[in-house]
Every structure is written in structure tokens, then in C-alpha cells.
Amino acid sequence: MGLALCLISCRFAHAAPQAPASTQDDRSLPPATQTPTPSTSSPTPQSPAFAHPQLPPSVGLNIVVLDPAHGGTDLGARGTEGIRESEVVLQFAEQAKRALEGQGFQVLLTRQSNDNPSFDDRSARVNAQRGAIFVSLHIASTGLSGTVRTYVMSDFAPAVEPAGLIPWDRAQAPFLTLSHKLGDLVQAEMSKRFRGSPPTAETAPIRQLRTTAAPAIAIEISSVVVPTRADLERMIPGVADALARGVAAFRPSYVVPGLPGSTAPGGQP
Amino acid sequence: MTPRWQFWGAVILFFLVMGAALYFPSLRRQVDKAKNITEKTAAEARRELLPPAPLNSGDPRLKVKMFWGSHNQDGTLVPVVLELPLSPDPVLRAKQILNTLLAGPIDPEARTLPPDAALLAFYILPDGTGVADFSEGLATGIPSGIQSKQLAVDSITRTLQANVPQVQQLKILVHGQEVDTLAGHLDLTQTFQVSMKEAGSPTPSGVAIITAPLHKAIEKVKGATRK
Numbered sequence: 001m002g003l004a005l006c007l008i009s010c011r012f013a014h015a016a017p018q019a020p021a022s023t024q025d026d027r028s029l030p031p032a033t034q035t036p037t038p039s040t041s042s043p044t045p046q047s048p049a050f051a052h053p054q055l056p057p058s059v060g061l062n063i064v065v066l067d068p069a070h071g072g073t074d075l076g077a078r079g080t081e082g083i084r085e086s087e088v089v090l091q092f093a094e095q096a097k098r099a100l101e102g103q104g105f106q107v108l109l110t111r112q113s114n115d116n117p118s119f120d121d122r123s124a125r126v127n128a129q130r131g132a133i134f135v136s137l138h139i140a141s142t143g144l145s146g147t148v149r150t151y152v153m154s155d156f157a158p159a160v161e162p163a164g165l166i167p168w169d170r171a172q173a174p175f176l177t178l179s180h181k182l183g184d185l186v187q188a189e190m191s192k193r194f195r196g197s198p199p200t201a202e203t204a205p206i207r208q209l210r211t212t213a214a215p216a217i218a219i220e221i222s223s224v225v226v227p228t229r230a231d232l233e234r235m236i237p238g239v240a241d242a243l244a245r246g247v248a249a250f251r252p253s254y255v256v257p258g259l260p261g262s263t264a265p266g267g268q269p
Numbered sequence: 270m271t272p273r274w275q276f277w278g279a280v281i282l283f284f285l286v287m288g289a290a291l292y293f294p295s296l297r298r299q300v301d302k303a304k305n306i307t308e309k310t311a312a313e314a315r316r317e318l319l320p321p322a323p324l325n326s327g328d329p330r331l332k333v334k335m336f337w338g339s340h341n342q343d344g345t346l347v348p349v350v351l352e353l354p355l356s357p358d359p360v361l362r363a364k365q366i367l368n369t370l371l372a373g374p375i376d377p378e379a380r381t382l383p384p385d386a387a388l389l390a391f392y393i394l395p396d397g398t399g400v401a402d403f404s405e406g407l408a409t410g411i412p413s414g415i416q417s418k419q420l421a422v423d424s425i426t427r428t429l430q431a432n433v434p435q436v437q438q439l440k441i442l443v444h445g446q447e448v449d450t451l452a453g454h455l456d457l458t459q460t461f462q463v464s465m466k467e468a469g470s471p472t473p474s475g476v477a478i479i480t481a482p483l484h485k486a487i488e489k490v491k492g493a494t495r496k
Binding site for chain 2: 070074076077078085138139140141142143144149151156169196202204205206207208210218220222223224
């Protein structure tokens with residue numbers, strides 16, 4: 001039901017690229033719009049969480065949607081000194097928000113308290129924007145402590161319906177090229193700061209990213225298994241700053257489609 | 270208490286503290302060592318009680334390449350070559366291989382799949398799609414995080430790729446059901462590419478569109494699981 005509401009009310013702000021007109025799913029996003037979307041519509045019944053402020057009519061990337069993963073009864077990874085991933089990612093999101101705002105971005109969060117929006121509700125938060133990117137924040141329970149990995153959705157074929165609609169469950173497909181570019185730029189910053197982190201983004205079929213109609217990445221810090229909670233918390237400002245630098249470096253690569261000097265979602269003019 | 274007794278009391282206390290400082294680290298090392306031995310022994314006992322695969326001694330012994338995690342936990346897989354009696358039948362062979370993978374390596378730190386997970390069924394469809402049905406332990410026992418789940422799936426696909434060339438893509442079910450995600454992160458509604466060679470799949474990548482025969486196979490697995 002929530003998904004159906006999202007499909008009806010979310011205004012999809014990116015131009016759909018040309019692709020084979022075939023899909024196996026009748027759920028679709030509306031076609032592209034050409035105007036900025038200071039939308040006050042709510043994609044789900046949880047309208048306060050999804051109302052957003054008026055957006056400035058600017059071209060290019062101006063909004064970053066941060067997604068602190070898990071929440072509610074889903075605590076995520078649990079580790080030393082009672083560390084809960086669902087709580088630490090909220091701190092992480094707050095730090096990242098400040099760092100990104102310092103770079104001139106408007107930042108929206110998919111959750112700001114201990115609740116757990118569905119995958120589709122989280123995607124709807126960014127799908128209703130234009131000129132936005134999506135960053136999902138995670139803490140792992142494995143991996144080398146003190147390292148950070150950035151993930152991009154695995155490649156999969158785009159599917160566009162004859163009317164130009166993009167199926168909701170394949171919304172990420174047209175944005176994969178941009179997502180890879182964003183992921184590599186962010187991970188390059190992470191690897192400079194956190195020794196042992198890979199130099200480029202990795203791919204994984206992450207459910208949260210699949211329904212996201214915007215350049216989208218997931219960042220995962222290793223790990224909740226650290227000698228003390230302070231060790232993990234000390235990493236967060238550095239990760240937030242590296243994220244902000246990576247996103248700032250990505251800004252010239254992404255121009256909202258349909259406006260002068262615009263590029264297609266795949267990054268091709 | 271006289272100053273003389275205070276002096277001797279302080280001397281004894283000093284030696285007790287020094288002795289404890291020297292002895293406790295050594296005791297801790299011994300306890301850690303004993304813990305490791307216990308874990309290894311438990312893993313070995315499990316393998317003895319639950320044979321990793323229905324191995325038939327009449328089958329020819331072949332070298333197989335298993336992909337488990339690296340010891341330094343850097344999120345990579347390392348191949349480990351074993352010699353096992355393997356069936357020539359690809360379905361049976363895939364079961365043997367996956368059961369060996371589930372049994373895990375000798376070093377528990379290198380394990381990629383949770384010890385409680387079990388393979389309930391395995392089929393290969395005519396288009397080369399392998400359907401692996403795991404117990405709920407796969408979803409509930411796996412460590413939280415994208416990296417650990419990706420490592421788990423990669424270890425399955427790479428091990429199948431190395432040893433069962435008939436399997437070209439993989440669909441993972443949990444207790445006979447198609448599930449949305451593997452414990453909230455990885456998308457299990459798609460198939461995972463196993464072979465580099467395309468097998469009727471339109472996608473050149475890690476995931477492929479679910480096809481009609483696959484839905485039939487899922488129904489078949491569901492039926493078998495209910496029984």
C-alpha cells in the first residue's frame with residue numbers, strides 16, 4: 001500500500017533515457033518533469049517525515065539525501081560497549097549534514113529519530129527531488145576496523161515502458177554511470193583518510209539503491225567491533241568530511257536534465 | 270601494627286602485585302589459546318557429525334576450489350584447493366560443493382556463511398540457472414553489514430563458477446521462499462551471475478531479470494519444502 005502511494009504521488013524529476021521498451025513489472029514512476037519540484041506532496045502516510053522545504057530554482061546538484069540505515073526495532077549491527085548501528089548512523093548523518101551544508105548543499109534525511117521507514121519510503125524521499133543524490137549510511141560488523149567502503153548498485157539492464165515511465169523497482173538503472181562516478185570520487189577521498197580502504201567504489205546488489213532514481217551510493221564503516229565506542233566515533237568526522245569533499249567533486253558531473261546545458265542521467269549530454 | 274610489620278606487609282604486597290602483573294597476561298594468553306582450540310574442535314566435531322556432503326567413495330576424487338574469506342578480514346576471498354570425491358551429476362556435485370562451503374574452513378575467521386545455515390535443495394534449470402534453497406540460518410546467522418553479505422554471496426557464486434560450469438546464474442531462496450533481501454541489505458529478488466559466459470541472460474552483470482521458468486522452479490522448491 002505504501003509503495004502504491006509512493007508511485008502515485010512521487011514526482012520523478014529526472015529525464016528517462018531511451019532504452020528497450022520492455023519490463024516485467026507494471027509499477028512505474030511517472031515520466032520526467034521539466035520544472036523544479038518544491039513538492040509538498042507526501043509519498044506516504046508519514047507526511048511530516050517527507051515534507052521538504054522550498055528548493056531554490058538552481059541547475060545542477062543541490063540536494064543530498066542522507067539515509068541513516070536501519071532504525072526502530074531493526075538495530076542493525078551491534079558491537080562493543082552496546083554500540084548499535086541504528087544509533088551511530090544517526091550521529092554520522094548529523095556530522096555529514098553539517099559537512100555537506102558547509103559545501104553549499106541542502107541536506108535531507110530519510111529519518112531523524114529512531115524510526116524505520118521502508119525501503120520504498122526512503123527511496124521516495126529522493127525520488128521526489130530534482131538535482132539530488134542519495135547516500136545510505138551503514139556501519140559493518142565485519143571488516144578491517146578503521147576502513148570505509150563505498151558501494152554502488154550492481155549493473156542491471158534499464159527498462160522503460162512505452163510511455164517513458166521507469167519501473168519503480170528498476171529506478172536506479174538509468175543512473176548507474178553517475179552512481180559509479182559519485183562512488184569512485186567519494187571512495188577516493190575515503191582511501192586518502194582511512195588506510196586500508198579500497199581506492200574505488202565496489203558494486204553490490206543493494207536493495208535500498210535499486211529503487212532510487214538518482215545517483216546513489218552506500219557507505220559502510222568498519223566496524224562496530226572496535227576496542228571502544230570512542231574509536232568508532234573518532235572516525236565519523238573524517239568520514240563526513242571525506243563524503244562532503246567527494247560529493248563536491250562530483251557536483252560538476254551532474255546537471256539536472258531538461259535545462260540549458262543539461263546532461264542525461266547517464267552523464268551523456 | 271609496628272613499623273617492622275608494616276614494612277614486611279608492604280614487601281609482601283609488592284611481590285604479590287609484581288607476581289600478578291607477570292602471571293595474568295600469561296594466563297590470559299592461555300585462556301585465549303584454549304578458546305581457539307575449543308572453537309576449532311567444535312567446528313571439526315560438527316564436520317565429523319554432519320558430513321559436509323553426501324560423498325560417495327566410489328566417485329572419482331577431484332580437486333575443487335573453494336572460496337572462503339581471507340584471514341586478514343580485508344573483505345576478499347581466497348581460493349582453497351581441496352580433494353573430494355565428486356559426483357559427475359552437476360546437481361549432486363553442486364550440493365556437495367555447497368555443503369562443503371557451508372561446513373567452512375578450518376579457520377573459523379575465514380568462514381563466509383553462518384554455521385547454522387544449511388542447504389535444503391538445489392536445482393539447475395535448462396537455461397543454466399541454479400536455484401539454491403537455504404535454511405533460515407543463512408539470513409539470521411550472517412553478520413550484519415553489506416560487506417559480509419556480499420562476501421557470502423560471492424563465495425557461493427565463485428565456488429560454483431570454479432566447480433560446476435553448468436550453473437551460469439544463481440537464484441537464492443530461503444526456506445523455499447523468494448525473499449526480498451538477505452537480512453536487509455542484498456537484493457535477493459534478482460539472480461546472481463555465476464558464469465562469465467552469457468546464458469540467455471540479457472544483462473552483462475551481477476544481476477539478471479527473473480524469468481518464467483525460474484518462477485516454476487521456485488514453486489517446485491516451495492512444494493518440496495512444505496513436504
